[in-house]
Amino acid sequence: MSSKENKYLDILQIFRGFAALMVVVHHTLGALVYYNNIDYYFVKFIGDLGKYGVDFFFVLSGFIIAFTSYYKYNKPLAYRKYIINRALRIYVPYIPIGYLMLFLYANYPELSNASQLDFSYLTSLTLLPDGFPAYGVAWTLIFELMFYFLFSLTFISKKLWNWFLIIWLILILKNNFITDVVSNQKTFQNVFLSLYNLEFMLGYLLSILIIRKVKWNYMFVGTLFIVFTLFSLVLKYYNIILFKFSDHIFVGINSFLLIYISVTYFNPKLNERNVFMMIGNATYSIYLIHDPLKTLIIRLFPSTNSLILNFLILTVVLIICSIAGYIYYLIFEKYIMNKFKKTLGV
Incomplete structure (x- = not known):
């Protein structure tokens, strides 16, 4: 990766770290409210905000994969390297914890907080939507x-990808706002037509703006970001839903604006030993292992509805x-994934 590419990624690592910790806060406060019978609205509000770290991840993922791929299309074996790198990126960290939790929940379902476990072995083993x-x-x-798989079309034909993206967008909007087909089941059709895909598309659009060096006035974009963020917080606090998925869409737009401002006007080179960079680099791993860890830690502490003690538990988590x-x-x-990359020549 060239230095030109690197300068856009350092600050984003910081954001990734904060987004991961937001998700940890979301799950931890949710568990503390459940286990310790905490009945304070602001605690639930803060915890609920944490789930939007995922929306930020989706926008950022769409941006990063499109931005970094732009510099690799003309390199030898670009398509093969893209597919292998994306597969390694997803599966190498996932398989140890994912398969462990599958084994535990399949054999010891009482370990789960869910009232019942209705999962797909195919999805658990492969992450394919079933x-x-x-x-x-x-x-x-x-x-x-x-x-990642659908975006690989760009390595075959960018024109094909652009037409596919337009059709995909239309199908998503039709499915959710016209025919209004609703299902939480993670089948291929429901994942393919989910509104969450709009956030990846926002990230892709952002990559085009950055690559083409489109510059909007930073004061205007900054003001828009602040106003939009405050507006979103007010709507969330009072639980106002303007339209289906509106809270996630607003977070996606806020993420779009924040990333745009950062990569366009604020690109410091950060030390790898910076604690926030270290957390940012480990974002995926933190996300993967935090759930069983937070449950174990919470269960080690005695039940209490003291706010101070509960926030102490949150800090420990x-x-x-x-x-x-x-x-x-x-x-x-780092270690195992790099071993695979060297072996596979990517």
Whole structure:
């Protein structure tokens, strides 16, 4: 990757780290509210905001995959390297924890907080959309994997991809706002036509703007970001839904604006040993292992409805998940993945 590419990614690592910690906060506060019977609206509100870290990830993923691919289309074996790298990126870190949780939930279902476990073995093993994965957080990987695969069309024909994208967008809008087909089941059709794909598309659109060096006035974009963020927070606080999926769409647009401002006007080179960079680099690993860790940590503490003690537990969860996630990252994302890349010549 050239230095020209690198300068756009450092600040985004910081954002990735914060987004991962948002998801940890979401799941941890949700569990604390459930286990410790906490009945404070602002605690539930803060916890609920954390889930939007996933929306940021989807926009960022669409941007990064499109932006980095732009510099690789003309390189030898570009398509093969793209497919192998994306597969390694998803599966090498997922398989150890994903298969472990599948084994545990299949043989010891009482370990799950869910009232019943109705998961697909095919999805749990491959992340192909055939139902719910045994390991709940893996649902996002199903969307990531589908977008990575569909985006590979750009290595065959960019014109084909552009036409496909238009048709895909129309089908998604028709399915959700005209025929209004609703289903939570993670089948291929429902994943393919999910509104979450709009966030990947936003990221792709952003990559085009950045690559073509389209510059909007930073004061205008910054003001728009602040106003839109405040507007979104007010709507969320009062639980106002303007239209289907509106809260996620607003977060997606906010993410689009934040990334645009950052990569266009603020591109510092950051030290790899910066703690926020370390968390950012380990984002995927933190996301993968945090759920069972937070459950284990919470169960080690006595039940309490004290806000101070519950936020202490949250702090402990964040610290331990960050440290454990970084160790997991060094083992599976750095060492083992690099071994595979060298063996496969990518």
